[in-house]
Amino acid sequence: MMEMGCAATTVGAFDFFRGSEYLKGLITDYGLPVVSVNVYDELTGDLFVEPYVIVERAGVKFGITGVIDPGADIRTHNDVEQLGVIIGEPMETLPAVLEELHRKADYVILLSQLGLEQSKLLAEELQGIDFMLMGVAAQYAAEAFEVGHTVVVQPGYKGQRMSDYRLQFSEESAYLGYSGRAFDLGDKIPSDASMALLLKEHKIAIEEANKLRAAARKPAAQTASPSYTEECLGAEATCARCHQPQMDQWVGTAHANAFASLEREDQSANPECLRCHTTCYLDIPLDGSVSVQNSLRNVQCEVCHGKATDHARDDSYGKVTVATCLSCHDEKNSPDFDYAEYLPQITH
Numbered sequence: 001m002m003e004m005g006c007a008a009t010t011v012g013a014f015d016f017f018r019g020s021e022y023l024k025g026l027i028t029d030y031g032l033p034v035v036s037v038n039v040y041d042e043l044t045g046d047l048f049v050e051p052y053v054i055v056e057r058a059g060v061k062f063g064i065t066g067v068i069d070p071g072a073d074i075r076t077h078n079d080v081e082q083l084g085v086i087i088g089e090p091m092e093t094l095p096a097v098l099e100e101l102h103r104k105a106d107y108v109i110l111l112s113q114l115g116l117e118q119s120k121l122l123a124e125e126l127q128g129i130d131f132m133l134m135g136v137a138a139q140y141a142a143e144a145f146e147v148g149h150t151v152v153v154q155p156g157y158k159g160q161r162m163s164d165y166r167l168q169f170s171e172e173s174a175y176l177g178y179s180g181r182a183f184d185l186g187d188k189i190p191s192d193a194s195m196a197l198l199l200k201e202h203k204i205a206i207e208e209a210n211k212l213r214a215a216a217r218k219p220a221a222q223t224a225s226p227s228y229t230e231e232c233l234g235a236e237a238t239c240a241r242c243h244q245p246q247m248d249q250w251v252g253t254a255h256a257n258a259f260a261s262l263e264r265e266d267q268s269a270n271p272e273c274l275r276c277h278t279t280c281y282l283d284i285p286l287d288g289s290v291s292v293q294n295s296l297r298n299v300q301c302e303v304c305h306g307k308a309t310d311h312a313r314d315d316s317y318g319k320v321t322v323a324t325c326l327s328c329h330d331e332k333n334s335p336d337f338d339y340a341e342y343l344p345q346i347t348h
């Protein structure tokens with residue numbers, strides 16, 4: 001973020017995944033300009049980060065502050081014992097901060113983690129927010145829009161969408177208007193080489209750390225979870241015993257190599273990829289007791305035929321339709337998918 005020239009950012013629900021102490025470490029180590037008016041240190045009651053920053057661009061001063069939804073679904077990793085912060089009501093602090101910013105800066109920008117509807121309400125209720133940048137991805141407003149006197153811009157989830165807006169000011173710093181657009185950061189937009197390298201290094205580091213963790217995990221933990229054994233069992237452990245011919249055919253399909261594809265990309269620990277490149281990923285308990293690294297890697301039998309525990313002998317089990325495929329062969333990941341063409345390549 002510092003390399004990209006980020007002037008300010010605020011905290012969202014996912015930023016506390018490793019606990020507030022870890023986040024504080026990152027903020028300090030990198031000098032990140034993180035602002036928020038309603039996150040408090042649980043012990044001291046002080047604001048967790050600075051309430052605002054003031055930045056100057058072309059002689060115009062902007063006060064930038066941030067706010068998070070007190071009802072935000074803040075999840076922490078199961079290693080994290082204490083979140084370490086509490087979230088207060090935005091309206092307790094925001095009016096006073098806005099007043100202070102209007103004394104010190106020409107314009108006020110609010111970084112809002114309140115969601116679309118709550119952000120609109122806030123802009124209507126509080127006069128004096130000139131611009132609002134929104135996080136929280138559930139709904140997109142593709143283009144910038146105005147609520148009262150506030151211009152609202154919503155960038156996209158994980159940078160998949162970009163908002164590029166320019167503000168125009170007169171010689172006397174009077175705001176004249178904005179122009180710009182929002183667009184998808186698809187394949188047509190080349191990656192920045194230094195950022196791509198940074199990302200690559202980051203993925204490799206995660207992959208390595210994950211391998212060390214997997215190696216350190218006690219073998220017993222892999223099979224201990226009852227919910228796991230009641231759901232998916234994995235092909236080698238079960239199906240192959242009675243359906244060896246199908247197994248032999250499957251081993252030669254792309255599905256049997258889906259996990260290796262992730263390893264090649266240093267992405268074998270990325271939950272976003274595992275969903276489609278492993279078996280029953282969404283049913284695996286989140287407590288770390290089961291790892292897809294072992295018996296559930298690849299696109300196995302149960303992906304198409306259903307959980308082993310549902311296996312009946314009355315011809316009702318394991319029916320496959322085009323919908324089975326489309327859950328993974330979607331527009332984004334399999335643009336050339338054609339059922340008639342793909343099906344013969346996988347049938348046994």
Ligand code: HEC
Pocket residue numbers: 254255257258259261262275276277278299303304320321322324325326327328329339341342343345346
């Ligand atoms: C759980 C997700 C999932 C489901 C369900 C699924 N696939 Fe796949 N499929 C994949 C993945 C992942 C790959 C890529 C494997 C790799 O890494 O090479 C793939 C690859 C393929 C390929 C090879 C494509 C190529 O370019 O060589 C075919 C053919 C295919 N799938 C057919 C099907 C059909 C037909 C169905 C439905 C009956 C289906 N798949 C259901 C995830 C799935």
Ligand code: HEC
Pocket residue numbers: 261262265267270272273274275276277327328329330333334335336337
């Ligand atoms: C929604 C399901 C889905 C998700 C999520 C997904 N993939 Fe795939 N992936 C597929 C399917 C389906 C194919 C096969 C596409 C085809 O050939 O038509 C595929 C193919 C691939 C291939 C090409 C394999 C080869 O060598 O031919 C790679 C590499 C890959 N995926 C990596 C990833 C990575 C990395 C992620 C996470 C960032 C990811 N995938 C997330 C479904 C998915």
Ligand code: HEC
Pocket residue numbers: 235239240243246247250255299300301302303304305318319320346347348
């Ligand atoms: C990508 C989806 C897919 C995967 C993965 C898959 N199958 Fe199938 N399987 C099918 C389709 C499609 C049929 C054809 C019958 C149908 O349309 O329901 C089928 C049929 C079968 C049948 C019925 C007899 C036959 O050969 O037609 C058995 C048994 C079977 N599969 C077992 C397995 C086993 C065991 C595995 C794992 C080693 C497996 N399947 C993996 C899609 C899949």
Ligand code: HEC
Pocket residue numbers: 233234235238239240241242243301302305307308311312313314315316317318319
């Ligand atoms: C103990 C042996 C056994 C195991 C283990 C087993 N099956 Fe079967 N399966 C059968 C028998 C027997 C049939 C009925 C075959 C027949 O009538 O020709 C069958 C039928 C099927 C069918 C065809 C649908 C039907 O009802 O006729 C599919 C698909 C299938 N099995 C998939 C699987 C998958 C996937 C697994 C692993 C999760 C699995 N089987 C594990 C014995 C087994």
